[in-house]
Amino acid sequence: MSPSDHGSLPPRQQTQRKSSGGASKGAHARKGKKKKGPVKRFFQILLIMIIVLVIGAGGYAAYLAYNVNETINQAGADRPVAAGQEANVKPLSMLLLGTDYRPESGTHLSDVIMVIAMNPKTKSATVVSLPRDTRFSMEGYKTNKINAFYPNFLAAEKKSGISAEDEMKTMMSKFFDLNIDYVTVLNFQGFRDIVDALHGVDVNVDKDMCYKDTADGTDIDLKKGEQHLNGKEALDFVRYRKSNCSPRTDASDDFDRNRRQNDVLHALIDQAKSLNGVLGAGKAIESVGDNMETDLEQGQIKNMIAAYWNISKENVHFMPITGDWKSPYVYLHDDELEAAKQALKDELAGKTVQTTEDSSSSDGNSGN
Template sequence: MLLLLVVLAGIAGTLGYFYKLSKNAIDTITTDANPATVIPKAKSVAVKPVSIMLLGLDTRKETGSLNTDVMMIAAFNPKTKKATVISIPRDSKIELSGYNSRKANAYYANFLREAEDKTSDKAEADRTAKQGLRKMFGEFFGIPIDYTATINFQGFADVVDALHGVDVNVDMDMNYNDHAGQPDGTSIHLKKGFQHLDGEEALGFVRYRKSNDGKNMSSDFDRNRRQSEVLGEIADKLKSLSGVTKIPGVIKAVGNNMKMDIPSGEVQKMITTYFGISRSDITFIPLEGTWRSPYVYLDADKLEQAKAALRQQLAD
């Protein structure tokens, strides 16, 4: 998700002083790509459509979890300057030949465990796990997935704070404190209605599942819709005059909380290629389905529509 925010921040790419600050901030992003990697011009993101798997990982020490709380597939087309973003419900049951059936958010941890059994190099194991994840979900969606970007929750909150908050319509009262088992520090207290949220409040808004009293239940589909709403609001804020001045801080917030396997030179090209992209240029498609504990069973027709949308965006 935060790599998408970096691209949305691309309007700074041609603005002199802000470009210099943004480039310095881009250099803080952690990349697993070989620094000597040179992408041929014909295959660069500046001229060729690109697909990226975006993973939101809860890396807080209180949880010890490796499950991916947010999963998106984003496709960008440099000719149309448009993007398609598919949100995958975390509890989706994935059934694919050659792979054990699991919840969508459990595959990264499983691939990582398998890789760690074969090597003591943690960085190598992580790269192998992400390669396996890209391959599997690429087969599932019927497209090649070029890169992976992994981000943590703090990065999302920091980006919103760098923009001095976002204005969204909170769809229900939300009251939740984590105090069972090993607390993860989650505290969500929001009132229903249109309001201004800071970073921690926006994070709570997109993550909310239910209140402590069991009321106001929230589904995977609700969370995916909220993610799209906040990303759209961020995109529009970045296009505003006041948003432009905050670009370096936004990219720095991303860089401090992201790992990716995209060569740094390609990140810079991506930003300059897609500068000025706004909410109207991004098609958000949250996958839908039916909840039957413990899985979300994806709607076959909606899934095919999402696959078609990705293929169309990636067409040269």
């Protein structure tokens, strides 16, 4: 791996795909079709999957499950789940991408890249995250930042005949030496809507953050300390990288961003179990329809809720992989990558997962 170079921060990738022209119009039209009839309703229920499975809805899962079944019944049947592949009996893996698409920017860079392994017997999940500027070099693919592949695949869909989601799932399966079963893509607008529907989240903002960009409408202005953040502010918190304000605020790197993603996910777990979470669930379902893509079967979503409705946040293990920054890439630490690969396999096998967070906790307790 290349040595660390902290003299500057990773620049924002410029090769972005705009919704206003070219291939992106096809992608936008593809999303637009989901506004009609049962197809839209099908994608609306995916928010519940994210809340219940990834975010850990727990306390009001029975309420959610009722609404999911109603929505699925309205949407009708999709393709059946293959025999023996049901999520309530078989461990599964999923690629979760969070893209930077918002109406004011139109881009599709995958700023959040997570691989999730989940096991119905242990009622647990392992979530591995990668920095957005990770140098991705693998046979069959041109070396690039990992967050650039999804928009590139989107641009090539018409020519290749293969969906960008399938291309990402195939690529990441090879990278992690793991058969990834499903892929779900949630954009920034969907993230904001989820947080707002749950009436915001409580987080500890670790530093003052200020950055403004009129080109894409970014206006980040957060103060250090305990905060109750709305959807826009929560997105600013997880996105913040550098400052162009006067006075300048301290910069962040990809590893800070991954840590903040985990902080917000934990905060959403707590908020989802609150009364506000219950009251906001219906609004959240309605808001997500045009902001998500997935290849989950409708029946599999029912299976997932049956298997993971009572998952606790203590059983959701986060493993952010870090590395060294040398412009323009982050070079992953090989030992962390191998440990993450093994943790995903252990989760699927039903073995106890030892995460970096667990190790740090054990080391800290050993001296007491």
